[in-house]
Amino acid sequence: MPKAYVFTRYGGPETEALIDVDRPRPGPGQVLVAVRAAGVNPVDWKLRGGYRRPGEAERDFPAYFxxxxxxxxxxxxxxxxGFAAGDEVFGRPxxxxxxxxxxxxxxLIARKPDAVSFAQAATLPVAAAxxxxxxxxxxxxxxxxxxxxGAGGGVGVAAVQIARAFGLRVAGVASEGKKDLVESLGAVHVPSGPGWxxxxxxxxxxxxxxxxxxVGGEVLTEAxxxxxxxxxxVTAAAPPGEAERLGGARVARAYDNAVLEQVADLVARGDLDPLxxxxxxxxxxGDAxxxxxxGHARGKIVIEVAA
Structure with a gap:
């Protein structure tokens, strides 16, 4: 039977397990994909801990990461x-x-360009988009x-590079340990911490x-x-109400194929390296x-699935 890594209840790492699951069957408007790579994001451990977006229903267990x-x-x-067996694709499951x-x-799917690896493509639907x-x-x-x-994290690394591709000058706030990373992406490094x-x-x-x-929280207020x-x-790390109180807005996600195609094209052209x-x-x-x-990862962490 196929394997899946799940969490069996809300909590910490002790709730995680690699289990046997039934092979899914695609419904109307869906495709079944043999996974080659999957991205890892902070929201994954937050969901395991019980975080739910406003209005989101209680999830069934075991729940997928x-x-x-x-x-x-x-x-x-x-x-x-427009899609057929054998097509190489990426998207949001x-x-x-x-x-x-x-x-x-x-x-929520797009074709993977030949110049983009599966591991790179698996970082695009959340962080890069x-x-x-x-x-x-x-x-x-x-x-x-x-x-x-937060310029040294997965979304931050993408934001700095995409901003540069848009012709913007970038100042990236990150820890001193990520100075070389931020500067290698073409940004001016602003050391985080008191007085930043x-x-x-x-x-x-x-x-x-x-x-x-x-980043959200105090960093957003200071920003x-x-x-x-x-x-x-704009913020991708705080609720809309908090952003509005500070005169800004929550990032409005497009969640469409066009954005996926755009970010994949940036990777194919060499303007975006998901790192x-x-x-x-x-x-x-679990180690991923x-x-x-x-919170110490530089760039993106990816899970690779054997063919």
Whole structure:
């Protein structure tokens, strides 16, 4: 039987397990994909801990991990056009992607370019697409300066590079240990920690035109203090109400094929490197999650599934 990595109840790592599951059957508008790679994101351990988005129903257990996958189409459901068995694709799974097989809706799937690896493609539906949506929402003109908090994480690494591809100047807030990483992406490094806003002002003498927050909490509040001259502010790490209180907005996710195609094209052109820094087999999915949960991962962590 196919394998899947799941959590059996809300809690910590003790709730996780690699289990046998039935092979899914695609419904109308769905494709069944043999997973080759799956991305790991902070939301995975947050969901295991009981986090639910507003209005989201209680989940059934065992519950799947994983919100982004890449693989090969095995079977298509009723009404599916434009995709066939053997196509290499990536997207957001219906139930979860840390498994040998996953169902994907044709509304949230795109073809994987030949120049993009499965591991790279598996990082795009959440991290890169979130980065892309937020920068489009800021709508800054070429030559403007954007400040990115959390610039050394998975979304931050993508945001810095996509901003550079859009012709923006970038100041990236990250720990001192990620200075070389941030600067290698073409951004001015702003060391995080107490007093970081003063350092940000000093390092951006021409001012800040937009702020993309990926940390939330106190960092978001401090970032808002840098808004001068009507600088735009968006966050992917705080509730809409908190963002609005500070004069900004929550990132409005597009969740469509067009964004997936755009970010894949950026990778194929060499404008975006997802920086897959570590890979783990499905059998070690727990170790992959620990690497992200501990908060020290550089770039993206990916689970690879053997063919």
């Amino acid at each position: 994983g919100n982004e996958v890449a693989g090969v189409v095995e079977e298509t459901g009723e009404g599916v056009e 219906v139930l979860g992607g840390w498994s040998q097989y996953a169902l994907l809706s044709v509304d 979130t980065a892309y949506d937020g920068l489009r929402q800021l709508a800054l003109p070429p030559g403007a300066t954007v400040l990115v908090t 806003t003063d350092r940000a002002r000093a390092l951006t003498p021409d001012g800040i035109d937009g702020i993309y927050d990926l 808002a203090s840098l808004r001068t001259g009507g600088a735009a502010l 897959v820094t570590r890979t783990f087999p499905l059998e070690r999915a 999650l620990r690497a992200v949960e501990e």
